[in-house]
Amino acid sequence: MTRHIRNGINAGIIFGIVTIFLFMIGFTTTISDLLGQLLRNGSSIAVMGFTPGIFDLLVFLFFIGMWAGISGAKKTPDKIDTWGTVLLSSGIAGLLHGILVGGLALLVGSLLQAGVTMTVYFAQLLPDAIHLFLIGLNATSAGSFYVIFFLITGLIGGVVARTIRYGSWRQNLTAWSKNKWQAFTAWPQYQRIRHNKLNLFVVYGLLILIVFLLPQVLGQYWNYTVGTVGIYVLLGLGLNIVVGLAGMLDLGYVAFFAIGAYTVALLTAPAPHHLMWNFWVTVPIGILLAAFAGIVLGIPVLRLRGDYLAIVTLGFGQIIAVLLHSDELTAFTGGPRGVAAVGGPSLFGISLGTPEGFVYLILLAVILVIFVTIRLRNSRVGRAWEAIREDETVARAMGINTWSHKLLAFAIGASFAGLGGVIFASRNQFTGPEDYNLMVSFNVLASVIVGGMGSIPGVIGGAFTLKGLPEVLRELENYRVLAFGALLVVMMLIRPEGLLPTSRRKMEIKELHDPDGKEAGETPGGKS
Amino acid sequence: MPMLEVSDVHTYYGNIHALNGISISVEKGEIVTLIGGNGAGKTTTLRSIVGLLKPRQGHIVLDGEDLTQYKTHEIVNKGVAMVPEGRGIFARLTVTENLDMGAYSRKDQKGIQQDLDRVYTIFPRLKERRTQVGGTLSGGEQQMLAIGRALMTHPRLMLLDEPSMGLAPLLVESIFETIRSINKEGTTVLLVEQNALMALSIADRGYVVQTGRIVLQDKAAALRKNEMVRKAYLGEE
Structure with missing residues (x-):
């Protein structure tokens, strides 16, 4: 019983704080506008006696309130969740949620009536937003309204939770889908296709064909987005070698990206050097310079591990960023204004500098880099990296020469970034210091971790999640970063091993966390 | 001429003078043990031999060749294998992959396969668990894996650092039994132990290390009877 009450109180407080927070940052206004657009195409006809904006807000709050109820009525370990206890927990959650939000409504409502300008303290607390939040009532009635509203929605949530949890539909559904899947895989045609190499080639061939036809179909905007994702795949695969395979945390990775980009920019642009070299000549130079920079960074930091390595590489990234910003070097690097009119690729006189052309170029680069990565990973070098990652001593x-293998990881990782940088600068036809800030390093690192460290499909999935998803979430405008951050947190909680982990990492997380693992009677492994 | 000759070695951790002129020698085919308390310098001696630490003074000579000029990976390739303290197995790699790692610098596929079979014969337990990741093995199995991995380098000289650490008494006995049989098959062993009784029971000769110096050296049987050793390290009155 006390457990049910405690669950209810916890959920009520958490959801109260979340709802208050959403209001304070002005999210309630945005979501009500957004729902208005989605549900009613923004028409301003009153719905069920409510002003449309208020109706939309209540729809949103209804779901939040219900969620609070569901969360309050979570399963207790002793499994004595009767209707009574479930409604008790969700009721308490709803009531507390309501009291917190109602209290806030009372507070801001009274302040507004007293003529206090709250925007001084909270930029989002505009009078309009507060009026919307008070749903057109005065402070006291709005406060009591929210208490009752969230109590009711919380109870509804409790009913929903109980129905979902104890209904038999769930088992039925899983059993049904499992049956269907088994029937499908046992189907002789499927078996034949699955086990015939030729058919697999046909399937892969079709996939590749689709990938190569896609840029023709996609518009300019999507081609650009796909290209950006592709460049992040290149960066991610490079960092994957340093972090995922060799286990060295590099936070200054953006430096190598910048070196590749500036190499092609300075060599092909009319200003500041007027060299105007051919794009293709600059590609290997950019890659080699980036790899060289990787070694230059690598030598002094070879003795460092873990956190110290992360900080030194972070500093290296910053040094490059500062150099690019420098006024002193304007004559050499273009300074804060960057370098314009960067040359693009052409083949036999045909310019590939179109959005589609770049998508193909990036695809080719990605395939090349994937090939190199796979070959390296399955070689002696790959095994050495793995051993260094696990335990350097x-x-x-x-008998592994850790010195040379760590340098090699830095150099190869950097060269992939250099290739990415070359393509990036050439595609934008411009490069400036703003493109190479710390966020690039963090985004690439996040895409490696979110996707699943060490896994190639994981890096690709991670890049799509980190660079593609924000484009999809563009509808949410200012809040996309917030929504995106929340999504990352949720994702890491649900899948700590990453989206598409290597089979090894999956196995290891499963085995190490499986309490029923086949453990012999001896003391389990000490420090290792 | 002894196989391994460590003469007057001084090793430092920063400013801390950890080894204050250690001299030991190991003959081919012997089991030699270093016993001593915590912080005496036993592990430091092993790490100096294998090049993980660089001595500031002194010489470490293996079959006429001075090892102090070489890096660790080169020393390992000269036939010195190390079973590190706390076992140091690769927790995320499977048993087979751990063993493969031991054969990293070897290219003779046939010899590698022979050694793998040999390790699996010595430790049938490892064969049963060959697809399991190292981190999920029990302490005893991890120790077996660490020894097996060292065998995969096909060493002339095997350095063992505290193989009894954290193991149940019965397991310690079986591990030491294995060390003895590996030695009989031709591998010279230098063994560092806190469990002096066990170490002296399988060793030919022993050294007692105290604060970075050798304070006593003798045949293992004689050390077991020594008054000072019995009081300080065997817990006898």
């Missing part, structure tokens, strides 16, 4: 005791 032991790796040395196995």
Whole structure:
């Protein structure tokens, strides 16, 4: 019983705080506008006696209130969740939620009536937003309204939770889908296709064909977005070698990206050097310079591990950023204004500098980099990296030259970034210091971790999530970063091993967290 | 000429003078043990031999060749294998992959396969668990894996650092039994132990290390009878 009450109180407080927070940052106004657009195409006809904006807000709050109820009525370990206890927990959650939000309504309502300008303290607390939040009532009635509203929605949530949890439809559905899937895989045609190499080639061939036809179909905007994602895939695959395979946390990765980009920019642009070289000549130079920079950074930091390595590489990234911003170097790097009119690729006189052309170029680069990564990973070098990642001292005791292999990881990781930078600058036809801030390093690192460290499909999935998803979420405008951040947190909680982890990491997380693992009677492994 | 000759080695951790002129020698085919309390310098001696630490003074000679000029991976390739303290297995790699890692610097596929079979014969337990990741093995199995991995380098000289650490008494006995049989098959062993009784029971000779110096050296049987050793390290009155 006390457990049910405690669950209810917890959920009520959390949801109260969340709802208050959403209001304070002005999210309530945005979501009501957005729902208005979605549900009614923004028409301003009153719905069920409510002003449209208020109706939309209440729809949103209805779901939040219900969620609070569901969350309050979560399963207790002893499994004595009767209708009574479920409604008790969700009722308490709803009531507390209502009291907190109602209290806020009372507070801001009274302040507004007293003529206090709250925007001084909270930029989003505009009078309009507050009026919307008070749903057209005065402070006291709005406050009591919210208490009752959230109590009711919380109880509805409780009913929903109980129905979902104890209804038999759930087992029925899983059993049904499992049956269907088994029937499908047992189907002889499927078996034949699955086990015939030729058919697999046909399927892959079709996939590749689709990928190569896609840029023709996509518009300019989507081609640009896909291209950006592709460049992040290149960066992610490079960082994956340093972080995912060799296990060195590099936070200054953007530096190598910048070096690739500036190489092509300075060599092909009319200003500041007027060299106007051919794009293709600059590609290997950009890659080599980035790899060289990787070694230059690598040598002094080879002795560092973990956190210290992260900080030094972070500093290196910043040094490059500062140099690019520098006025002193304007004659050499273009300074804060950057370099314009960067040359694009052409083949036999045909310019590939179109959005579609770049998508193809990026695709080719990605395929090349994936090929190199796979070959390296399955070689002696890959095994050495793996050993260094696991335990550097032991790796040395196995006869692995950790010095050269760490440098190699830095150089190869950097060269992939250099390639990405070359394409990036050429595609934008411009490059400036603003493109190479710390956020690039963090985004790439996040895409490696979100996707699943060490896994190639994971890096690709991660890049799509990190660079593609924000484009899809563009509808949410200012809040897309917020929604995006929340999504990342949720994702890491649900899938700590990443979206598409390597089979090894999946296995390891499963085995290490499986309490029923086949453990012998001895003391489980000490420090290792 | 002894196989391994460590003479007057001084090793520092920063300013801390950890080894204050250690001299030991190991003959081919012997089991030699270093015993001593915590912080005496036993592990530091092993790490100096294998090049994980660089001595500031002194020489470490293996079959006439001075090892102090080489890096760790080169020393390992000269036939010195190390079973590190706390086992140091690769927790995320499977048993087989751990063993493969031991054969990293070898290219003779046939020899590698022979050694793998040998390890699986010595430790049938590892064969049963060959697809399991190292981190999920029990402590005893991890120790077996660490020893097996060292065998995969096909060493002339095997350095073992505290193989008894954290293991149940019965397991310790079986591990030491295995060390003895590996030695009989031709691998020279230098063993560092806090469990002096066990170490002296399988060793030919022993050294007692205290605060970075060798304070006593003798045949293992004689050390077991020594008054000072019995009081300080065997817990006998």
